Amino acid sequence: MEETKPKTEQLQIKFRISEIRVLLFELSQRFAELKMPLSKESYEFRIDMKTGSKEQEKIFSVLLFITLFEKRNDTIKIELAKLNTLTSFEIQNFNEVFKKENNVLKIPNQILTMTSGIAISTARGIFSMSVKDTLLSNAIIPIVDPNLFLPNQSKK
Numbered sequence: 001m002e003e004t005k006p007k008t009e010q011l012q013i014k015f016r017i018s019e020i021r022v023l024l025f026e027l028s029q030r031f032a033e034l035k036m037p038l039s040k041e042s043y044e045f046r047i048d049m050k051t052g053s054k055e056q057e058k059i060f061s062v063l064l065f066i067t068l069f070e071k072r073n074d075t076i077k078i079e080l081a082k083l084n085t086l087t088s089f090e091i092q093n094f095n096e097v098f099k100k101e102n103n104v105l106k107i108p109n110q111i112l113t114m115t116s117g118i119a120i121s122t123a124r125g126i127f128s129m130s131v132k133d134t135l136l137s138n139a140i141i142p143i144v145d146p147n148l149f150l151p152n153q154s155k156k
Helices: 029-033 109-131
Strands: 015-027 043-054 059-071 077-091 099-101 104-106
Touching: 015 059, 015 109, 029 077, 043 109, 059 109, 077 109
Parallel strands: none
Antiparallel strands: 015 077, 043 059, 059 077, 099 104
8 A cells, every 4th residue: 555645835935035235244353364375175164044024024034144264173263254144035925935823923944945045145156256356265155055044953
């Protein structure tokens, strides 16, 4: 007998990017001390994410806090640069996509992975343009699995 699994319904999300903003870009004192480019293996990025929404305006936003470190070993990491970005999305069918439980807006995993992937790619381009023609021009934000930003996912 064949086992049937319940189908997980894919949401049809109608959205567009409504805003891209650089909230902060700064280079550290350590960057000012560099005399030559570091090897790509010396770089380590930390990416933290927060989300927000404006129900009335049908806006969902992804804030990224990205820090580039010079990794000397597993315990010694020196900050080289910071980039904070805001990528906002207009969700045309906001009320179909987001449901409220106990007056708390529930964010579907599908929207989190889609928007965080777009926000990270956008930040990668912003960072690359911000460090072009500097000693950090070979520091490229790595490809990141957006599923790592889902609730209850372990970050490695």
